[in-house]
Amino acid sequence: xxxxxxxxxxxxAALRDLSKAVSRYNSxxxxxxxxxxxxxxxxxxxxxIKSSVKNTxxxxxxxxxxxxxxxxxxxxxxxxxxxxxxxxxxxRRSLNRLDTAARRRYNKEIGxxxxxxxxxxxxxxxxxxxxxxxxxxxxxxxxxxIKNRQSFAKILTRYEKERLRPELIETGITLSHYLAAFSAVxxxxxxxxxxxxxxxSNFSDREFAVWMAENDSIDIDFIYDxxxxxxxxxxxxxxxxxMDIDNLL
Numbered sequence: 610x611x612x613x614x615x616x617x618x619x620x621x622a623a624l625r626d627l628s629k630a631v632s633r634y635n636s637x638x639x640x641x642x643x644x645x646x647x648x649x650x651x652x653x654x655x656x657x658i659k660s661s662v663k664n665t666x667x668x669x670x671x672x673x674x675x676x677x678x679x680x681x682x683x684x685x686x687x688x689x690x691x692x693x694x695x696x697x698x699x700x701r702r703s704l705n706r707l708d709t710a711a712r713r714r715y716n717k718e719i720g721x722x723x724x725x726x727x728x729x730x731x732x733x734x735x736x737x738x739x740x741x742x743x744x745x746x747x748x749x750x751x752x753x754x755i756k757n758r759q760s761f762a763k764i765l766t767r768y769e770k771e772r773l774r775p776e777l778i779e780t781g782i783t784l785s786h787y788l789a790a791f792s793a794v795x796x797x798x799x800x801x802x803x804x805x806x807x808x809x810s811n812f813s814d815r816e817f818a819v820w821m822a823e824n825d826s827i828d829i830d831f832i833y834d835x836x837x838x839x840x841x842x843x844x845x846x847x848x849x850x851x852m853d854i855d856n857l858l
Contacts, residue, residue: 707768
């Protein structure tokens, strides 16, 4: 008897964003095809996407791939120099986005490892530090080495999974930093603000790191953006926390 697949639960905000992204993506794809454009891009399906990811963080990453198609012409399929296969502008943008972020992470970690050499023993340097540096230096993708589209897809997935590892998430934001900013701009004094602050404060550092990766549009810059009304900030944060703000009024 086949095992029943575990039902993954996603935040309401992520599902809304997915629906919007899929609708926009499919609309642009249809417009491109109606002009006679040929593309290897396929229509997106909400149910298929939900069944292909394990949690809200991975769902957010998939949404970003869809939004990497910014305009109709991004569906154009080309065989560019350096690539062994045809690609669309949209998926090349996904690779560039993820690769740039990955290289920043690698370089940051390499820098930290090199600093640790000063106080490390010879044994640690030879057996631990130098091998880690070599491994990180070898991780960035060389486009000409990607053999086919299957390998291309695996690279995108690898970069996304690395980005979602809490220890590698490069937000530069700790939970205490986020809470301090929340209080500093007076969001605790907004209706529902204290409840939101309390829910955030119950996160572990790991839980916060994952949540921040899922919701990078409400990062520390969002908190300090004085062009956004305090009530709107609390509303958006509470929605990403799965809270019903109306019940807090």
